[in-house]
Amino acid sequence: MTPVSTHPASPTVGLFVTCLVDLFRPSVGFASVALLEAAGCRIVVPPAQTCCGQPAYNAGASETAAELARNVIVSFENCDYVVAPSGSCAAMIRLHYPRLFRDDPQMKFRADAVSRKCWELVSFLVDEMHFEGLLNDFDGDVTYHDGCSGLRELGIRDQPRDLMGKIAGLDLRELSAPDVCCGFGGAFCVKYPQISQAMADNKIDDITATGADTVLAGDLGCLMQIAGRLQRRGSPVRVRHIAEVLAGMTDHPAIGETKES
Amino acid sequence: MRSTSDRFPENAARALGDPTLRAALSRLQQDTRVGRPAILDRLPEFNAIRDAASDIRTHGLDHLDVHLEIFERNVQENGGHVHWCRTGDDACAAIHEICRARGAKLIVKGKSMVSEEIALNDYLLAQDLEVVETDLGEYILQLRGETPSHVVMPAIHLTQDGVSQTFRDHHDDLDAGRDLDEARNLTDEARDKLRGKFLAADIGITGANFLVAETGTAVIVTNEGNGDLTQTLPPVHIVLASIEKIIPTITDALSLIRVLARSATGQEITCYTTFATGPRRDGDLDGPEEFHVVLLDNGRADLLGGEFRDILRCIRCGACQSVCPVYGAIGGHAYGWVYGGPIGAVLTPAFIGLEGARDLPEASSLCGACADVCPVKIPIPDLLRRWRRRSHGQKLSPPRARWGLALWAWFASRPELYRPAARIAMAILHWAGGRQGRLHRLPFARGWTVSRDFPAPEGGTFMDQWRAK
Ligand code: SF4
Numbered sequence: 001m002t003p004v005s006t007h008p009a010s011p012t013v014g015l016f017v018t019c020l021v022d023l024f025r026p027s028v029g030f031a032s033v034a035l036l037e038a039a040g041c042r043i044v045v046p047p048a049q050t051c052c053g054q055p056a057y058n059a060g061a062s063e064t065a066a067e068l069a070r071n072v073i074v075s076f077e078n079c080d081y082v083v084a085p086s087g088s089c090a091a092m093i094r095l096h097y098p099r100l101f102r103d104d105p106q107m108k109f110r111a112d113a114v115s116r117k118c119w120e121l122v123s124f125l126v127d128e129m130h131f132e133g134l135l136n137d138f139d140g141d142v143t144y145h146d147g148c149s150g151l152r153e154l155g156i157r158d159q160p161r162d163l164m165g166k167i168a169g170l171d172l173r174e175l176s177a178p179d180v181c182c183g184f185g186g187a188f189c190v191k192y193p194q195i196s197q198a199m200a201d202n203k204i205d206d207i208t209a210t211g212a213d214t215v216l217a218g219d220l221g222c223l224m225q226i227a228g229r230l231q232r233r234g235s236p237v238r239v240r241h242i243a244e245v246l247a248g249m250t251d252h253p254a255i256g257e258t259k260e261s
Numbered sequence: 262m263r264s265t266s267d268r269f270p271e272n273a274a275r276a277l278g279d280p281t282l283r284a285a286l287s288r289l290q291q292d293t294r295v296g297r298p299a300i301l302d303r304l305p306e307f308n309a310i311r312d313a314a315s316d317i318r319t320h321g322l323d324h325l326d327v328h329l330e331i332f333e334r335n336v337q338e339n340g341g342h343v344h345w346c347r348t349g350d351d352a353c354a355a356i357h358e359i360c361r362a363r364g365a366k367l368i369v370k371g372k373s374m375v376s377e378e379i380a381l382n383d384y385l386l387a388q389d390l391e392v393v394e395t396d397l398g399e400y401i402l403q404l405r406g407e408t409p410s411h412v413v414m415p416a417i418h419l420t421q422d423g424v425s426q427t428f429r430d431h432h433d434d435l436d437a438g439r440d441l442d443e444a445r446n447l448t449d450e451a452r453d454k455l456r457g458k459f460l461a462a463d464i465g466i467t468g469a470n471f472l473v474a475e476t477g478t479a480v481i482v483t484n485e486g487n488g489d490l491t492q493t494l495p496p497v498h499i500v501l502a503s504i505e506k507i508i509p510t511i512t513d514a515l516s517l518i519r520v521l522a523r524s525a526t527g528q529e530i531t532c533y534t535t536f537a538t539g540p541r542r543d544g545d546l547d548g549p550e551e552f553h554v555v556l557l558d559n560g561r562a563d564l565l566g567g568e569f570r571d572i573l574r575c576i577r578c579g580a581c582q583s584v585c586p587v588y589g590a591i592g593g594h595a596y597g598w599v600y601g602g603p604i605g606a607v608l609t610p611a612f613i614g615l616e617g618a619r620d621l622p623e624a625s626s627l628c629g630a631c632a633d634v635c636p637v638k639i640p641i642p643d644l645l646r647r648w649r650r651r652s653h654g655q656k657l658s659p660p661r662a663r664w665g666l667a668l669w670a671w672f673a674s675r676p677e678l679y680r681p682a683a684r685i686a687m688a689i690l691h692w693a694g695g696r697q698g699r700l701h702r703l704p705f706a707r708g709w710t711v712s713r714d715f716p717a718p719e720g721g722t723f724m725d726q727w728r729a730k
Pocket of ligand 1: 639
């Protein structure tokens with residue numbers, strides 16, 4: 001773990017970048033780093049991190065999930081905080097890790113410790129770091145989808161809206177049902193593609209009705225689902241992770257787009 | 262009831278292709294979305310009552326044996342009879358025996374999900390008894406030969422036009438030119454048809470929302486008054502209820518009723534809340550001569566001792582169904598057995614076996630909306646995960662899914678291999694995404710690309726780029 005930025009008396013935040021961001025959208029990782037640094041944190045990125053184990057956990061493969069969880073716990077236990085740009089991965093660590101080690105008191109103790117210091121990025125910035133934003137601007141009409149785990153398991157609703165409200169030029173147009181699932185659900189979306197599609201279509205109709213040109217959320221899983229369906233339907237609405245907009249890093253193409261597309 | 266839960270994917274596909282059903286469901290979801298916040302606004306202490314409701318149910322289950330015995334004693338002291346039935350067949354037989362002893366021919370029924378569970382109507386019809394459902398929704402379904410698709414709104418899958426057509430088809434003694442465009446006319450017609458049945462019935466069967474131990478009372482809540490007529494007009498009233506409906510006291514019933522109607526229909530209270538305590542006493546103006554309670558186990562006692570115990574707190578309000586986006590897409594029938602939606606996804610494998618209902622706990626995005634609204638705080642997503650754990654342990658899931666997961670986990674727990682493998686895979690996908698930045702088709706990922714484009718990776722993994730900085 002090599003610290004790259006040093007703020008005296010600032011907490012050491014272990015960035016759990018999440019497997020989806022690592023593989024599909026590294027820019028969300030860099031946006032997270034930029035925000036955390038601006039909020040006064042010192043960032044480390046433990047190199048052994050891969051996946052939080054949620055796909056295995058939700059598939060009922062608890063032992064596999066525990067194995068992956070152990071790797072995360074060991075990698076992050078020396079940090080002051082564990083922060084992930086995803087409500088769903090953060091909820092996995094915060095709420096479900098301790099359950100995975102119910103019968104292993106020693107690991108349970110360590111899981112509890114990591115669980116207590118695990119946060120989703122935006123709520124961490126607002127609730128723990130009292131971050132006031134970067135005073136950047138964004139020219140666009142934006143709508144926001146609440147990811148289910150972040151909303152229901154971690155209580156994240158106001159924090160992203162607080163920070164979006166501080167961005168000049170950003171006009172937030174709320175969905176009529178921001179809290180209804182987009183139909184991603186991890187493996188659910190490929191196991192039951194038609195049901196997932198029907199759910200995505202409801203979300204997309206809602207997005208379209210707001211007239212917004214960009215949709216944001218705090219979870220890359222939801223965002224890939226929404227982008228994939230929007231684009232299949234030929235919609236021009238852009239899809240981005242909220243961290244990109246908060247960090248003012250919107251020069252690069254939106255999800256599922258390139259400079260040429 | 263015979264299950265089609267083993268054909269869930271086909272059932273769901275059919276439901277998704279049915280525009281009438283989709284319209285009915287989206288209306289339900291819309292109403293729920295608007296109605297629920299409004300009702301909660303008017304009762305700021307809703308969450309405190311909800312905590313109490315959950316505690317009452319937990320306490321009732323923790324001491325189920327004691328409360329059941331107290332209940333039985335009180336029913337008997339009031340002059341009623343209690344029939345203990347382990348299985349659905351036992352309960353059907355017990356009810357048939359009561360009918361036989363009275364020489365009954367016509368039975369009217371109030372809404373009872375438990376009777377659907379044990380296929381009581383089929384059983385009684387096979388004994389040459391006439392059974393008439395008196396809840397409007399259930400009556401319509403009986404005419405159509407369908408089953409309820411929602412625990413409190415059984416005919417929610419139908420539109421008014423569908424109901425008019427059903428009445429035209431079945432009430433063929435009435436003037437074919439009559440006006441059935443108004444909902445009011447439909448209810449009037451059903452009322453006319455049912456009145457005679459109430460008066461002529463030998464037996465009335467109702468379910469129970471709660472059984473109150475301290476008084477030996479069966480409580481039902483309805484909106485149509487059919488439950489009252491069913492239990493007061495015929496000479497015999499049979500309450501068919503499963504054992505977990507027991508609660509200790511009348512005060513407990515009042516707390517539960519406060520969350521029940523609000524959760525079920527968004528009403529503060531239902532139009533009728535009826536307490537049935539024993540047969541008619543001397544001096545009573547009405548009421549049945551005989552009062553029977555058929556107490557059904559049908560697998561509950563086993564649930565009580567296991568990891569699905571929490572589901573027994575359920576008060577069948579249907580809130581989890583109304584709010585569930587999967588239910589909202591496919592409706593209740595697709596689940597293939599009596600209970601659809603989140604509650605059904607937990608209960609069905611318990612009642613008919615996991616092999617025949619494997620899809621139900623899987624077909625959820627685990628969004629948690631159900632647990633959020635459940636008035637007795639049942640952690641439904643956790644219970645679904647428990648079923649998934651069993652499926653996984655018993656290798657019931659498709660081999661492809663299991664191997665895919667195992668392969669992923671194998672790599673993910675070996676960062677030194679995962680990293681280069683990810684680098685190569687993402688480079689290929691990035692290249693394949695081309696100028697568009699997305700893929701329309703992807704081998705091994707048809708489940709994704711049938712309905713969505715696949716966003717190509719930006720290029721380069723975060724971990725590689727970070728290290729290179
Ligand atoms: S599980 Fe909860 S929300 Fe669903 S029907 Fe039962 S009590 Fe109502």
